[in-house]
Amino acid sequence: MVNFTGNWKLHKSENFEDFLKHIDVGMLKRQAAKMISSEHHIVQEGDKMSVKVVATGQKGKHQEYTVGGTFTEEEVTGDSAEVSSEWDGEKIKEVHKAKDFTYILVRELQDENTMILHLDSPKGTKAKRIYKKM
Numbered sequence: 001m002v003n004f005t006g007n008w009k010l011h012k013s014e015n016f017e018d019f020l021k022h023i024d025v026g027m028l029k030r031q032a033a034k035m036i037s038s039e040h041h042i043v044q045e046g047d048k049m050s051v052k053v054v055a056t057g058q059k060g061k062h063q064e065y066t067v068g069g070t071f072t073e074e075e076v077t078g079d080s081a082e083v084s085s086e087w088d089g090e091k092i093k094e095v096h097k098a099k100d101f102t103y104i105l106v107r108e109l110q111d112e113n114t115m116i117l118h119l120d121s122p123k124g125t126k127a128k129r130i131y132k133k134m
């Protein structure tokens with residue numbers, strides 16, 4: 001089984017601004033999101049995940065969940081979302097359902113030093129957030 005444990009720092013984003021636009025994030029928040037550097041501090045024990053997200057200039061968040069279950073989180077839009085998670089081979093697939101939108105996030109390890117978050121908006125816009133192990 002793949003293990004995501006580690007401290008990960010955002011290295012680059014691909015098409016992230018368009019993704020945010022298609023989940024109705026306003027222009028000012030999109031501009032700010034482009035400037036933010038984020039880190040994911042992950043501890044994984046089997047199916048149990050603890051993910052602390054630290055972002056410059058924003059309050060962080062801490063998610064604890066079991067892959068195969070659901071949890072609630074606050075999205076970048078400020079909306080509350082119900083998140084269901086499941087294993088998809090060696091990847092973790094999350095479906096985020098907020099009041100006005102749904103999107104899919106897939107977390108995968110490209111190699112031992114690279115984690116990629118694939119984002120898919122309801123309008124089909126795809127984005128990537130690429131993290132490097134610290």
